[in-house]
């Protein structure tokens with residue numbers, strides 16, 4: 001046994017009080033779905049977790065009707081102060097049940113417990129606390145006087161951050177006075193259903209939040225429903241395109257948070273130790289199932305060999321295995337389908353001439369796993385430099401000058417995020433200014449804060465989540481421009497002349 005070997009440290013599953021079957025959460029109660037139920041499994045060992053109801057069109061109809069009733073009878077009539085109290089209550093209950101939620105998330109999604117426990121769930125609580133604070137202050141959000149809610153929001157989310165994406169969607173919608181029908185991803189419905197129990201515990205008025213489980217057809221029924229006023233979608237660019245078409249020509253407001261292929265740019269004067277940790281966090285956090293992952297490493301040619309060597313050393317120390325083990329760094333790939341996609345794109349990478357290196361880890365016998373992998377000698381035209389792999393695979397490219405780095409970073413149909421590593425503040429500002437990405441991190445990566453807007457350029461989608469920009473997506477624009485700059489400018493002018 002080497003001195004760096006760890007004893008197993010699995011988190012207990014005893015805290016989970018799972019039901020065998022979960023229904024749809026409509027009008028404040030669980031009820032059976034009319035569609036074909038399906039199983040949710042643990043991607044770490046393919047064992048059955050629970051049977052999940054599937055909502056058909058009639059169920060979605062009921063959920064939207066429940067949301068409409070709740071909107072008209074209670075939620076839109078309630079003061080912001082009272083809505084805020086419910087949101088604070090939900091945030092506190094998430095904190096109280098944090099361990100249970102973290103275990104459920106790691107079990108259903110495959111992500112390491114240290115991430116669900118220390119990142120996902122604390123951020124979920126933070127999102128509800130943050131928007132709870134806005135609920136009675138909408139007049140001061142710079143979105144015009146007396147901003148109004150939209151009505152019923154139909155929200156569809158992916159599997160990579162199941163509970164966090166739910167929080168990003170539900171917290172601003174409720175703070176702004178809307179009611180919700182949300183569809184979780186079919187491979188990760190569990191934490192949303194436990195969240196529905198939290199809503200019961202919080203005594204949230206029935207129908208304010210409805211959760212309909214099912215596959216893509218259920219999502220399509222939600223976004224196409226004629227009585228939905230706002231559609232918010234996070235997921236793949238392909239499905240996002242379909243939704244944009246379905247919503248075109250209606251008066252539904254739309255937010256799309258789609259894919260990414262972020263450049264993480266490392267200049268030769270960067271603090272290398274920190275940059276190595278940042279690169280690892282940028283692409284291997286959550287098995288690379290991160291829309292804003294730093295999946296393209298752009299490293300200045302003079303330090304390429306040093307960075308790649310150090311990265312390989314660092315990756316060799318990462319522990320892959322049981323997501324519920326507190327020492328695990330790399331968990332399971334969420335589904336067989338996703339694993340096949342990662343394998344296929346990696347195979348194409350080798351075929352196109354890039355050089356593949358994978359960490360030498362023991363892969364468990366059952367479940368879906370992929371060792372952390374680096375491709376060097378990658379050309380900008382390679383598929384692994386262009387397509388979103390959405391897995392623990394890093395493509396390394398080089399550059400010589402800042403201008404070349406910027407050009408290569410922007411050479412993508414996406415534009416969600418980017419990272420810059422350098423010792424010079426002036427270079428950070430100059431480069432960040434020219435990157436076509438919604439979020440640019442400097443000397444860090446994958447940092448999230450509810451007060452900070454997040455969203456994409458180009459094929460990464462449109463609209464922003466987080467911050468007061470995230471509220472704008474759930475309010476009627478009125479006389480204000482999005483972001484409220486016009487109104488603010490007018491107010492400022494008045495103050496000056498007064």
Ligand code: NAD
Nearest residue numbers: 157158159184185215216219220235236239257258259291
């Ligand atoms: P996906 O688009 O296949 O599925 C996302 C959700 O949409 C699921 O709930 C799915 O059931 C539903 N869906 C599928 N077809 C639908 C349809 N026709 N109409 C309505 N809903 C439909 O994506 P995925 O594989 O679950 O998630 C991975 C993708 O999500 C990646 O591309 C990733 O970059 C993106 N993502 C983006 C962000 C962001 O904020 N930009 C965050 C997380 C994930």
